[in-house]
Amino acid sequence: MVLRRLSGCAVLLGMVLAPGWVLAAGKCERLVVTGSPDAPPYLWRDPQDPKHLIGASADLLQQVAGELGLKVELLYAGKRSEALAEVRSGRMDMLADAPLTLSELESLDYIHPPLVQNDYLVWTRKGSTLIYNQLADLHGHRGAVSEKARLTQPFEAFAKDQLTLRRTSNLTEALQKLLLGDVEYVLAGRYAGMALAQSLGMANDLVAAAQPVDRPGLFLAVSHDSACNDPWLRGQLAKKMTELPASGLTEALLQRNLERWKAQLQQPAGTSKQ
Incomplete structure (x- = not known):
């Protein structure tokens, strides 16, 4: 009994004296994110930096991640199917614009509600x-x-x-x-x-027409195999997604990126198509 108590005390003492990084292990500090390279004004390939993705979804995610103390990098991973494959495998942590499909629930955790809705x-x-x-x-x-x-x-x-x-x-x-x-x-x-x-x-x-015929949501979706996929991250992201609609930020960033894309379309070398 005494040995058991001493053993328990030693473990507790070790936890108290452990470096901060040990206690924080499991909390992700950097997310590598990808998505569709051809879905403006939500997400598209940056003509000035083709390795990265830009758009309203990228800006929203950067804002949310900053509030959570996370670093996010939006990287181009090829066409939509290739981006999905990268996240499924865990080579990349998250999709920024995943449509909700039952088949993908086997490899992705969707964050509800969606980041944006596309009317x-x-x-x-x-x-x-x-x-x-x-x-x-x-x-x-x-x-x-x-x-x-x-x-x-x-x-x-x-x-x-x-x-x-x-x-x-x-x-x-x-x-x-x-x-x-x-x-x-x-x-x-x-x-x-x-x-x-x-x-x-x-x-x-x-x-x-004023009335939408369909309103698909574009979700953040974390790979089951991502080292960043833990309850803290999913919970914090879900909380931020719930707060977004009332903030007015989504609409502001959509309008900003709408103008950004239109400006690029007027330049032949930077033309994007959906």
Whole structure:
């Protein structure tokens, strides 16, 4: 009994006298993050520094991480599928813009609520007879959507069964088909559609419905194999995600990056497409 007590005291004394870094072990101080390189104004490749990603999601994460005392580096890891593979493997810690899919729950911990939500709107030509108020209004009409669009799984299933949607290589092509009359509507994100329409000189020719057709969330998702994945990090990030909507920061950073992307689109060497 005495030996057991002495042993317990020794362990306790060792914990008290241990260096601070031992007690702090497990608390992550640096996160290596990646995401889609072609999803402005949320996230895209920095034309001035192609190894890094910039955008509203990057700025939001930097702000949140700074408040938690964490360092974050947003790195380019290739196209979307390659970025996901890097995080799945644990070579990178987190995705900054993960769509919620059941299959990825086996390798990723999603932080709720989402970092941002992307409103997808119905865009039509000005003067079009197609007026969108509800999904039924799209039945029988030809539409287009970028193959890079990330819609929710329920909406994807609905669209496959109920809508006539042509997949285009990017949003620019979809909007061009709309103006040419090849399709009657385009599904595009509120901010991406707005910026691209203005940059391509189409803003006066297109109209976006006010009611979103879909609102996919873009989540922070931590790899199961990341050394940084612990309850403290997930809890603190979830708390910050809960506080964000009321702060007004998301909208401010979206507007700032919208202008940033539009400025880059006007420079041929830095043109980005969704």
